[in-house]
Amino acid sequence: TQSVANIPPESTIDVVIRSLQDLTNDGDTYELVFPMVLGPRYFPGGALASPPSGAGTKADTDRVPDASRLSPPVVGAGLRSGHDIALHVRVDAGQPIVGYSVPTHDTVGAAEGDVLDLRLAEHERVPNRDFVLRYAVGGQTPTASLLTHRPAADEDGFFALRIHPPTLDLDALVGRRELIFVIDTSGSMHGLPIAMAKRAIELALRQLRPTDTFNIIAFAGSTSQLYRAPQRVSHETLDAGLRFVDRLAAGGGTELVNAIDASLAPPAEAGRDRYVFFLTDGYVGNEDEILARTRQYIKDMLGRGDRGRVFGFGVGSSVNRCLLSGLGAQGRGTTFYATTREDPAEAVNRFFGLIDQPVLTDVQVDWGGLDVHEPLPPVLPDLFASRPLTVIGRYGKAGKATVTLRALSGGRAVEMPIEVELPEADARNPALGPLWARARIDALGTGLWDQNESHPEVIDAIVKLSMKHRVMTPFTSFVAVDKERVQGGPPRTIGIPVEAPEGVDARMAGAEVVTEAGAQVDTDADGILDAVDACPNEPETFNGDNDADGCPDAAKVIIMESRIEIRERIYFSAGTDRIEKRSLPLIDEMARVLVENPQVKRVEVEGHTDDVGSDERNFLISTRRAEAVVHALVARGVDPKRLEAKGYGETRPIVPNDTPEHRAENRRVELTILETGQRAPGPRFAAPSPAHLATCSGTWVSAAEGVRDPKVTLAKAEGADALWLNAARADARACYGLALLTAPDLRGALKLKYLKSGAVKRLAGPEHAELIACVAESQQVRGQARDALVTWKLGE
Known part of the structure; x- marks a missing residue:
């Protein structure tokens, strides 16, 4: 959380904070996450007798000494904090952007060439979930890429080297596995998050190999587990696992340390790699303690000759990414996320797609004599297929050399030579200095995880880096100096309430809930305050049609004699078959109409495009969009036997493709009634061919x-x-x-x-x-x- 001091009465100040981050990269897809709300945390330990360090609702504890800084009040149901948000994102990728998606919010904008420009839609003003943008780039992925910055020859230079893993023989190198699924059942997981986590484990169990062993651990205030030790996959063990998961319910505290002990302390079976999969929102305050213990367990396993990895799986709209990404980093694994507006199956499939591929271990970089200093991370992580390795560091003398990545894969040595040149001067990429300083500060900060020892030399090093590179830390603050000084008057500290994260029951999570003072009323929870909502008891239908009035729209789906008229567009992410969130209410209405009118026996869902692009591409995208609508309708209860998907490409325009507006009209989905009588029974598929x-x-x-x-x-x-x-x-x-x-x-x-x-x-x-x-x-x-x-x- 942030604190702003010395605000004069009845005055307005503007705060501008510049941040830098390295985007997550998986293959040709990049992800940007912008956090918007702090979820309610669980703070273990005993309360401290000293005055609180912040203005939050919870006391500082001996295990979380800054708990009062991490516990803002939360507005209750039907109320709003009144602090709205606007977001403008511009991406200059340097390569053609071939597709993008925003699974968390409705947006307005488009991609053109190398540039993507997006803004939040007008109704997306409530900061109650993190913003997630994913975009894919075209072109050939290089084996390695290098960025450098050096303002002058007499100053330090900085570099970032990104190395993509080589292609390896998959079947020969994937070993025997022990998978442990750890699910958070604390109060903050109540409702949608626990349902998503349970579904994720059910899906994961169905993807286990017959040679795998597995176990399931549930934790809240205490832990419980399916088996005392992991068991081989069989009909009986899978059925027992599904029954165990089905019985889980959310409630209680979040003693994540106990789950770390239960999943990592027991020795793994000889010859098996252990994969621990944590499904949680991460709403705890003792991150340092958890990450330190995770790192120690992994280190102990390596010392015994065992190999273990920890994977985070964030479930929710605004999870604790600091903890979850830390679990993946300290556990020599990685992290996956499923927001409340995504199907967790996608993240589960990505997880198994990753562990079904070989891993490069014992990774080292030979710098070939280059004058490189303090490359980070200090211990290089294992390298997964499709996940590049990024090393950032300082350098002194300029030079050119062959840098060699050395690693093991299945016990076999792997080498990858890379030509690298560090220049005398390079004014480009000035962000590399602060990025290296942040990485160095994070590395130094792990030495402070043991709160029982004092490390003044580490704190002093962190402060010096912070001051030199203007990077904020727990030991430094941004200071603005005003030319005028107001003296006298008693100061007053105000704790600002925040929105409850979407899908989170704040009371079940143990948060202090604001019911009146400090909040504003939004009875129908549509993001439009009652003071300006023409229909305060009915939520707005956000679809671009008079969205500011706060009222639901009239019927959008009407059954005609030979077709089902859709009086609104179905929006897809540009160049994809992903239905945008703003069209989901329309899909709901279409499904309701079909379910309530069984006399419509068979419907063709037609996809149509404009004339931009090749005939083949237009046919393919129109077919996929029709299939996506069919899938969405089936997921909402429509019998799949009543639906047929067909793409027509650009062959059936309803207006000439002569203007952008007309082309938009031709990009559409239509429903044609094929049959209203009883269909004769018969086989659905022909003979094999x-x-x-x-x-x-x-x-x-x-x-x-x-x-x-x-x-x-x-x-x-x-x-x-x-x-x-x-x-x-x-x-x-x-x-x-x-x-x-x-x-x-x-x-x-x-x-x-x-x-x-x-x-x-x-x-x-x-x-x-x-x-x-x-x-x-x-x-x-x-x-x-x-x-x-x-x-x-x-x-x-």
Whole structure:
């Protein structure tokens, strides 16, 4: 939290704070997070007798000595703090931006070339959740990239070296695994967060390998666990795990240290790598104690010859990213997040996609004689596929050399040479100095985690770095000097209430809730205060149609004779099939109308585009957007057998594509009624064939046909292998497409490079008969392709 002092009565001051951060990078996708609210924290320990250090509602404790600075009052339900927020983001990526998404907020803006310019939509003024922006860039990803800054030859230079991991043999290097899922069931997780966390574990259990072992630990004021020690995956253990998770309920404190002990203290089974997966909002105040213990356990495991990793999984709208990212860093893992407006399945799939790939361990950098000083981080983390390593440091003399990254992968040595040149002078990238200072301060700060010892020399070093590079720390403050001085008068300290984070029950989390003084009334919780809300008891429908009046809109979905009229646009993120949040109320209304009108037996969901781009691309994006609407409707209770998705690309414009406004009209989704009578029963899928695969998946890929075609000339065996792999991937896409409609809970299990019918049968139930048939048919086609490939190879 921030404190501002010496504000004269009835005066206004402007505070401008400049911040720097290194964006999270996964492959070609970058993520920017802007925090907007502090969630209610749990503070363990006994209260201190000394005066409080801040103006919060909780007392400082012997384990959290700044608790009073981290506990602002929270406004209650139906109230607002009245402190609105506006946000403008401009990204200059230096590479073409090929797509972006904001899963947390509605935005206005667009990407053009290398630049993305966004603002929060007018109704997104309530600071009750973090802002998250993800954008993807095109172009070839370099093996390594270097940024430097040196204002003059007689001053220190700074550099940032980003190294992308090399491609390795996946199947040969992924070892035996022990997975421990640790779920937070404290009071702050009550409601949506605990539901999301439970769903994440259920999805994760379905993706375990038969050779894995696993356990589940739940913690609040105390801990409980499924088994005394991890057990092998089987029907019985998975069923027991699902029942254990289903019984969990939120309530109580957040004694995360106990969960650290329970998950990391016991020795791992010989020959297994331990993966500990923490699902929590991180609402605690004793971060240093938790991170210090995590680091020590991992160090002890390495000393015994064991290998363990800790992964954070943030669940909620405004989680404690300081703690969660720290868990990943100190635990030699990484961190994933699922906001309250995202499906946790995406983060779970990213987690398994990461640990299903090899890891570079014992990473070291040989600087090849370059005059490099204090490279950070001091201990290089393990390097995961798609996650680059960034090293930032100082340098003295300019020079050019071959820098070598050395590591181990599955016990095998890996080397990666990189040509690096550190210049005599470089005025570009002035942010590198403060970024290095921040990293150095963070590294020094780990020496202060032991609160029982005094470290004046460390604090002195932190203060010197802070002053030189103008980086704020717990031991320094920004100071503005006014030319006029007002003397006399008693000072008054005011604690400013904050919004409750979206999805969090503030009372269950133990927060001090403001019910009247210091808050403003917003009865319908639509973000528009009652004083200016024309409909204070009915929430606004935010869709761009008179959003400022605070009133819901009239009916937007009407059944006509041959179509269902949608009197509002469905908005998608630019260039993608992701439905924007502002259109979700419309999707809800569409689903309600379909559910309440069963006489409409069959509907075609049509996707249409303008004429910008190639015919093939427009057809593909229109098909995917139609499928996305179908998926959203099915998720809201519409029978998938009533819906068919079809993309028409640019072939059916309703107005000429001659202006930006007309092109926007042509980018649309329409619903056409195909049938109002009883549909005759019959099989949904034809006999196995490559055409069947294309129908199931909604793609034009049929690599199996290419392998069988005698007219195809294959010059090299590698080419044949590639075609066979494409056939396998087509199989996976085929049944994944069907799972979108009939078994959304199995999608993660189907995102495998090689689809196994036995695995699907094990996970699926009788209600998934069509899906099991699709997998069996697809495997038959793939078997034919494999046989043709073997025959071809023998012929060669």
